[in-house]
Amino acid sequence: MAAYNKRGYKPKTKKEKEVIEENESATAEVFTTLDEGAGKTEEWVEKNQNIILYTVIAIAVIALGIWAYTEFVLEPKGEEALQESVQADEFYQMAVNATGEEQDSLFNLALEGGEGKYGLLKIADEYSGTEAGNIANYQIGMAYLNLGGANYQKAIDYLTAYDGDGSVMEAYANAGIGDALVQVGQEADAISYYNKAADIVPNEFTTPKYLLKAAQASLNTGDYSAAIKNLERIEEEYPEAAEAQTAQILLGQAEAAAN
Structure with a gap:
């Protein structure tokens, strides 16, 4: 100074x-x-x-209004939704573990309801905004995906409505959307969903599985560079995965097709 x-x-x-x-x-x-x-x-x-x-x-x-709505409307509604969804959830879990016609029957029971209780469709509608309603969206989407036929678009709609908040279930939902898109002939659109599913919660079980699906869809649509990228990633990052051997075979096919 x-x-x-x-x-x-x-x-x-x-x-x-x-x-x-x-x-x-x-x-x-x-x-x-x-x-x-x-x-x-x-x-x-x-x-x-x-x-x-x-x-x-x-x-x-x-x-004050937000607090009052949460305290006196949303939370009691959420509790009611959880109680109401017990039967539908039981049907859904039984369907997941069943096969053939029995599985279809149980999925339909889960969707429409039984034993005097709401089905998943009613729960998703009546309890929108609650955790039970959100999970119902996921279960409905997966049920429609398994039922197949004319239900694939419904599966896409409900799985899209599900908010997985970065969980493994969000990965399942995105992969489910990809599977449904493949079934309705939109394989190119399915690729981004498979890639997203692979990276939401990276792990040695779901990540190589969804990377392989993305690579197969890329191969089928002629995007060999994208296929090679995902297949090489499986080889490098998940060499012990069940998908690694298939990835190695497809990688050779993709490299030959690219040249």
């Missing part, structure tokens, strides 16, 4: 005096500007105090 900036310092030359006066003038200008700004702010607040008050009240009312 220059000596003439020190408190109580008396300038010895005309130049120092000019510098001090210039600094003092600049400082005074800054404080004047701040005072003017503060004055304008106070004036604006005073002029608009009613608007400010109403805005604060509105925000408080909205916050």
